[in-house]
Amino acid sequence: MKICLAQYDIKWEDKATNYEKAKGFMADAKLQNVDLILFPELSMTGFSMDTEKIGESPGGLRTLETFRGFALEFGMACGIGYVFLRNGGKAENRYAIISKDGSVISDYAKIHPFSNGGEDAYYVGGDAISECMIDDVCVSTFICYDLRFPEIFQAASxxxxxxxxxxxxxxxxxxxxxxxxxxxxxxxxxxIAGINRVGTGNGIAYSGDSMIVDPTGRVIAEAGNGEMLIEGEIDIEKVDRCRESFRIRDDRREDLYREL
Structure with missing residues (x-):
């Protein structure tokens, strides 16, 4: 399966401009016969705490509807971040995978809001891991600060x-x-595919450094600090070979870890 990471400067809280930019990336990815294109966290707004302004609710999920159309138009799956407004409460920082036929096949809520940056004052953490199948590859999605918590990666993998x-x-x-x-x-x-943004959002600088890392830790595709698409092949047989030849999981002691 060929995947593509779209690294770009997200126009702050400007969905219309970012939709057009994303559509352009998908058009370019189509020329490369990409199966799945992935966009950064809160892809169309930047990391904003103004959830009332940028949030979407059932019956008005504008971002998902827009990208359902793009998926159908370009015949490829896409991963997109957006803000979901809960009834009478905080929002959720979500990341959805939309299949090439326009179906939402995964819709993950960020488990760990970034408390050091005040995200937890506006967003509530999710409580479930999400996975989906794209072609013959099982894909799971996490968001930003989740990267610092290895336990959920062990569960997802x-x-x-x-x-x-x-x-x-x-x-x-x-x-x-x-x-x-x-x-x-x-x-x-x-x-592991890490998709980051570049540019400046609300006074914070972002360096990009999006990359695809294979099961041995080798970087097979990486971006610098500009706007670009990078691509890589996901070879599930390589995952199987790596896990079979070096059986780390057999030596894990899950019961002991829970006790500790």
């Missing part, structure tokens, strides 16, 4: 052979981003 991390990860912590993406791939013996 029981099924997933590709785990995606959509982010608005600041340039100031670039080394953490790069190191943790590689670590999660090595620990879980699966592909």
């Amino acid at each position: 029981r099924k997933a052979k590709l785990i995606t991390v959509a982010a608005n990860w600041p340039a100031a912590r670039k080394e953490h981003w790069v190191t943790l993406l590689k670590a999660r791939a090595i620990e879980n013996q699966c592909y």
Whole structure:
């Protein structure tokens, strides 16, 4: 399966402009025969806390409807971040996968809101891992700060052979981003795709550094700090070979870990 990561400067809280930019990326990805294109966290708004302004609710899920149309138009699956407004409460930072036939096949709520940046004051954490099948690849999705919590990656990798991390990860912590993406791939013996933004949003600088890491920790595609598409092949047989030849999971002691 060929995947593509769309790294770009998200226009702050401007969905219409970002929709057009995303459509252009999908048109370019179509020329490369991509099966799945992935966009960063809160893809059409940036990492905004103004949930009343940018949030969407049942009956008005504008972003999902827009990308359902794009998926059908270009014949490819896409991963897209958006804000879901809960009835009478906080919002959810969500990431959906839409199949090439326009169906929402995964819709994940970020488990760990970024409390250090005040996200938890506006967003409530999810309580479930999500996975879906694209062609013959099981895909699971996480969002930004989730990357710092290896336990959920271990749980997801029981099924997933590709785990995606959509982010608005600041340039100031670039080394953490790069190191943790590689670590999660090595620990879980699966592909990790980290999709970050570039530019500046609400005064915070982002360096991009989107990348695809294979099950051995080798970076097979990476971006610099500009707007670009990068692509890579997901070979599930490589995941199987890696897990069979070095059986890390057999030595895990889940019962002991729970006790500790």
